[in-house]
C-alpha cells in the first residue's frame with residue numbers, strides 16, 4: 001500500500017538543537033543496528049520506519065556494518081526510501097558510519113582515509129542516496145593518525161558525500177583533539193554518538209558530557225534502553241525472540257535475579273510517573289537537555305510508539321533522580337568501553 005505520512009507528525013515530537021549548529025534533531029531517533037537484516041521480514045522493517053516517521057522521528061541512523069549480513073540494513077532502508085520516503089527525503093536526517101570491520105584485508109576497517117572514503121561510497125550506493133546528512137567515524141583508531149581520520153571526514157563533507165561530520169565512542173580527550181582538528185580543517189564536528197543509559201554512565205565519569213557542552217557539539221545517546229533491559233520485556237523471564245535469546249550483542253548472563261529486582265523497582269517508579277519503564281529510561285537520558293537525542297532500536301512498531309511517548313514527561317524531581325541512582329547499579333552493558341578508553 002502506498003505510504004502517506006501523517007499530517008500531524010510534527011505535533012507528536014519535540015526537536016532539539018544539535019550543539020551550536022543549525023540542525024535540530026528529534027528528541028527520539030531510530031537506529032537500524034538490529035532488526036533490519038535478512039533475519040527480519042521486510043514488512044516489519046517498513047512498519048517500524050513508517051511508525052517512526054509518523055511520530056515525527058525524522059532521524060534514521062545506520063552504519064556500513066548493520067545487518068546481518070553487513071550492509072543489508074542500508075540496503076533495506078534504501079528500499080524503504082524508494083518505496084515510501086522519497087517525497088520526504090528533505091524532511092529527514094540520515095546518518096551512516098565507518099569504523100568496524102566491513103570487508104577483508106587491511107583497508108576494510110578502522111580509520112584510514114582509504115577505508116573511510118570507500119566505505120562512504122559503498123553506503124551511498126546501498127542507500128541509493130547522493131549524500132547522507134551525517135557521516136561518522138564509528139570508533140577511534142589508535143593506529144591511524146587522528147589527523148588522517150578527520151581529514152577523511154572533512155573530505156567526505158567537502159566532496160558532497162555528507163553534510164556534517166560526527167564521531168562515535170571517542171572519549172573526552174580524543175573528542176577535544178578530533179574537534180580541534182576538524183575546526184582547523186573548516187568542517188566542525190556536529191555530533192558525538194556515545195552509549196549512555198541509567199545502567200551505563202561512562203559519559204558522565206569520563207567528562208564527555210561536559211566536554212560536548214563546552215565545545216558546542218551535539219550528542220545522540222545510543223542504547224538508552226540498554227538493549228531492552230530497561231523495559232518491561234525481561235521482568236518475567238527472557239521471552240522467545242527477544243534480543244537476549246539471539247546470541248548477538250546482548251548477553252543473557254547480564255539479566256540476573258539481582259538485576260531484575262532493580263529493574264522491577266525502576267518499573268514501579270516509572271508507573272508512579274505515569275510512564276512505561278522504556279519511556280522513563282529515555283526521559284532520564286534526555287533530562288536537563290545535555291543530550292540532544294535518544295537513539296533507540298525497535299523490533300516492532302508498537303515499541304517505537306511506546307518510546308515516542310517518552311516526550312510527554314521529560315522532567316524529574318531531585319528526589320526521583322536520587323532514587324534512580326539508589327536503585328540502579330551500573331551493569332556490564334558497555335560493549336564500547338574499549339573504544340572510548342583508547
Ligand SMILES: NC(=O)c1ccc[n+]([C@@H]2O[C@H](COP(=O)([O-])OP(=O)(O)OC[C@H]3O[C@@H](n4cnc5c(N)ncnc54)[C@H](OP(=O)(O)O)[C@@H]3O)[C@@H](O)[C@H]2O)c1
Nearest residue numbers: 031032033222223225226227228231242243296297299303
Ligand atoms: N555508535 C555505535 O557504536 C552504536 C552501537 C550500538 C548502537 N548504536 C545505535 O543505537 C541504536 C539503538 O541501539 P539499541 O537497539 O541497542 O537500543 P535500545 O533502544 O537500547 O534497545 C532496543 C531494543 O530494546 C527493546 N525495546 C525497544 N523499545 C521497547 C519497548 N517500548 N518495550 C519493550 N522493549 C523495547 C527491543 O528489544 P527486542 O529486539 O528484544 O524486542 C529493541 O530491539 C542502534 O540501532 C544504532 O543506530 C550505535
